Amino acid sequence: AQKVTQAQTEISVVEKEDVTLDCVYETRDTTYYLFWYKQPPSGELVFLIRRNSFDEQNEISGRYSWNFQKSTSSFNFTITASQVVDSAVYFCALRKTSYDKVIFGPGTSLSVIP
Amino acid sequence: DGGITQSPKYLFRKEGQNVTLSCEQNLNHDAMYWYRQDPGQGLRLIYYSQIVNDFQKGDIAEGYSVSREKKESFPLTVTSAQKNPTAFYLCASGDAGSNEKLFFGSGTQLSVL
Numbered sequence: 001a002q003k004v005t006q007a008q009t010e011i012s013v014v015e016k017e018d019v020t021l022d023c024v025y026e027t028r029d030t031t032y033y034l035f036w037y038k039q040p041p042s043g044e045l046v047f048l049i050r051r052n053s054f055d056e057q058n059e060i061s062g063r064y065s066w067n068f069q070k071s072t073s074s075f076n077f078t079i080t081a082s083q084v085v086d087s088a089v090y091f092c093a094l095r096k097t098s099y100d101k102v103i104f105g106p107g108t109s110l111s112v113i114p
Numbered sequence: 115d116g117g118i119t120q121s122p123k124y125l126f127r128k129e130g131q132n133v134t135l136s137c138e139q140n141l142n143h144d145a146m147y148w149y150r151q152d153p154g155q156g157l158r159l160i161y162y163s164q165i166v167n168d169f170q171k172g173d174i175a176e177g178y179s180v181s182r183e184k185k186e187s188f189p190l191t192v193t194s195a196q197k198n199p200t201a202f203y204l205c206a207s208g209d210a211g212s213n214e215k216l217f218f219g220s221g222t223q224l225s226v227l
Contacts, residue, residue, distance in 0.1 A: 006156075044221065
């Protein structure tokens with residue numbers, strides 16, 4: 001069975017601190033896709049990144065970086081020098097194949113305090 | 115602008131009443147999805163459709179129904195059989211057969227009177 005776990009329910013940091021959001025997934029498949037989405041207070045989910053199971057290279061996009069480790073089934077997300085605008089709920093998600101449903105984790109609510 | 119439109123933003127349901135949530139997209143996507151969001155539980159899949167006139171049950175389909183008569187539209191009906199309908203409902207679309215991202219609407223908050 002597929003499952004996505006985000007053990008951190010809520011995180012609070014002070015502005016400019018770095019913060020890492022954890023994501024652990026379970027799947028028996030060798031080919032799969034991992035995603036991160038951001039849900040700001042407006043409610044609409046915004047796509048952040050997609051990674052396939054064959055690409056373990058870490059990725060950096062501005063203040064955002066992602067660490068994918070198949071050995072530990074983790075796909076962690078780090079925000080460097082956090083800002084108030086980063087306050088949102090962040091979801092990690094897993095998809096097995098192109099025609100399969102997307103499984104979301106429970107989300108981590110991040111509050112960045114000025 | 116291309117995107118997904120959900121309406122209404124807020125909806126109230128009386129006991130025993132069926133209500134329908136609208137979802138329209140102009141992104142030319144074949145696949146559309148309905149998710150339910152409850153606090154602390156993330157997004158749970160209700161129904162999804164990969165092509166017009168076809169749809170599949172997700173993890174929590176009981177008490178819900180959908181139709182997919184047009185590519186652009188995927189309405190969700192919350193029936194009276196759904197005993198705990200209060201939640202935030204999100205519609206999404208994407209390219210069928212693709213592992214690209216999903217596009218989400220801004221959601222509908224459904225509450226019971």
